[in-house]
Amino acid sequence: MFTGIIETLGEVTDLRHEQGNLHITVESAIAAELKIDQSVAHNGVCLTVVALADGKHTVTAIEETLQKSNIGHLKIGDFVNLERCMQMNARLDGHIVQGHVDQTAVCTDFREMHGSWEYTFEYNASIGNVTVEKGSICINGISLTVVNSKKNSFSVAIIPYTFEHTNLQQVREGSTVNLEFDIIGKYVARLMGANATTPSNVF
Structure with missing residues (x-):
């Protein structure tokens, strides 16, 4: 669950297609604090961190995500809005956001x-x-x-x-x-x- 309050901008540094999936690598100020399997919203899309290296993290978007969102339109050098999932003891400053783009x-x-x-x-x-x-x-x-x-x-x-x-x-x-x-x-x-x-x- 998210709040819709953006933490930071990340820059897309690599895009790799594999069958119907898209692997997206993003460089950001929060990469060093992320963990494998952590959920992070990218332009409002909840994606799971699958790799970490050198101030960058990688996530994978499946075909359904690419069809329903603008994630498939990303280009190297584009900026994405990043938000980690909310902590249960934190203030809900925005509103209840699931990270599921409609x-x-x-x-x-x-x-x-x-x-x-x-x-x-x-x-x-x-x-x-x-x-x-x-x-x-x-x-x-x-x-x-x-x-x-x-x-x-x-x-x-x-x-x-x-x-x-x-x-x-x-x-x-x-x-x-x-x-x-x-x-x-x-x-x-x-x-x-x-x-x-x-x-x-x-x-």
């Missing part, structure tokens, strides 16, 4: 707003995921608050600290990002959908 979205607008930044993202709403005004959304592993929620799009406002310390600084119109929708909202949506299709005489 789908991707495309940035359709980017604006500088007198010291802050506003991003608008469009996603495929037919899958059933929804956002709500002032609700939580996880973008590339970053816990953010939704503004201007619509059926298949939403916006977020970014403060300077978040802009400077995450890879949102590289996101522009046309960029693909990972989305993880709020887990509580997903359960509510599933229950509402189930109730709508369940005959009333069942209750």
Whole structure:
């Protein structure tokens, strides 16, 4: 489990394909503190550390992960948002994040707003995921608050600290990002959908 509060940026130094898998090597300030089998969120995707060496760690993304996230779009030199799993005695500063990306979205607008930044993202709403005004959304592993929620799009406002310390600084119109929708909202949506299709005489 994660919080969506990014610890540091890592730089992709090697990419190696093996059958349907992608082995990703990342250099970062936290590599020396990592352990084999540890879970680390990469752009919001929970991946397991499989190797460590020289200030770098390696993780493996399987085919399903590559299909549902932007991990397969990574290039050598790209920066990824990194977060280690939360400690049970720590404050939950963001929101409950599982590290399971639901789908991707495309940035359709980017604006500088007198010291802050506003991003608008469009996603495929037919899958059933929804956002709500002032609700939580996880973008590339970053816990953010939704503004201007619509059926298949939403916006977020970014403060300077978040802009400077995450890879949102590289996101522009046309960029693909990972989305993880709020887990509580997903359960509510599933229950509402189930109730709508369940005959009333069942209750």
